Amino acid sequence: MQDASQRTVPVLRRQNRSEVAQLSDARSSRRGGPAREADRTILAVEGLSLAFGGTVAFAEIDLSVKAHEIHAVIGPNGAGKSSLINAISGLYAPQAGRVRIGDASFARVPSRQLAALGVARTFQNLALFAGLSVRDNILSGLAGDRTAGLAAQLLGLPSARREAREHLARAAAVIELLELGSFAERRAGSLPYGIQKRVELARALVARPRLLLLDEPMAGMTATEKSEMSGFIRTARETYGTAIVLIEHDIGVVMRLSDRVTVLDHGRRIATGTPAEVQANPKVIAAYLGLESEDVADEDAA
Secondary structure (H helix, E strand, C coil), X not given: CCCHHHCCCCCCCCCCHHHHHHHHHHHHHHHHHHHHHCCCEEEEXXXXXXXXXXXXXXXXXXXXXXXXXXXXXXXXXXXXXXXXXXXXXXXXXXXXXXXXXXCEEECCCCHHHHHHHCEEECCCCCCCCCCCEHHHHXXXXXXXXXXXXXXXXXXXXXXXXXXXHHHHHHHHHHHHHCCCHHHCCCEHHHCCHHHHHHHHHHHHHCCCCCEEEEECCCCCCCHHHHHHHHHHHHHHHHHHCCEEEEECCCHHXXXXXXXXXXXXXXXXXXXXXXXXXXXXXXXXXHHHHCCCHHHHHHHHHC
16 A cells, blocks of 8 residues: 555645745744844644545644754554654644644645755655766755746856855855865766765755755765764754754664654654653553553553
């Protein structure tokens, strides 16, 4: 049976005026800087529910992510993790609930305006431009940040040249941060898988988002590559102050990397807490070990 997260994405509806106004407010709030955003809730998911026909992807999900926090979302296969990320980023339209990003609240997040909201994401499967260089792939992450019009770019006006220099400088900074210098001019499609995943992270980071959604950034990696990627994710958080939502199947990685963890099972949230709290939660143990609810109740009573 096809996983709900892989089904056809619904067509985007047109933004209404209230959403446009909220996007303007979101741009303004991003200028507050790290001090202003300290301890702020960057992302709040409130009673979010999504179903495809008669199949429930997830129901009544509540989730909050603080500024500078790494918040993992875990659960067995089919728990609704990727569908949740797709709803948060506006690719899916939930039937109930709201998503709040900073001060803007949406019944459906306008996916084409993620950059304006300060949000970037990666996907389970690589989505790089295989024929372009690593540098050009990373620069593509700034497409939504371009202000110079096409005419200005074609004519080489000062505003367009200045913007191009700024974008190159930002790409150079993230290339250095993720140690991609020796690959910068190589075609992305020619690189090993682990390096390509790092390029995808760089493309998401070049816009310096305040919220980064990582959908299985370490899938298919070796233990060494996972350790390196974990270090780069920490470095990104420390450098840019980015709040991160992480979906990852390697529980060891999750417990070492995350500040807080939310656990989904059969589309429901069953636990949220620190890694230690989640590891000790009987419902989480049951979900991963396949125990029946009666067995958990018996263990709690013992």
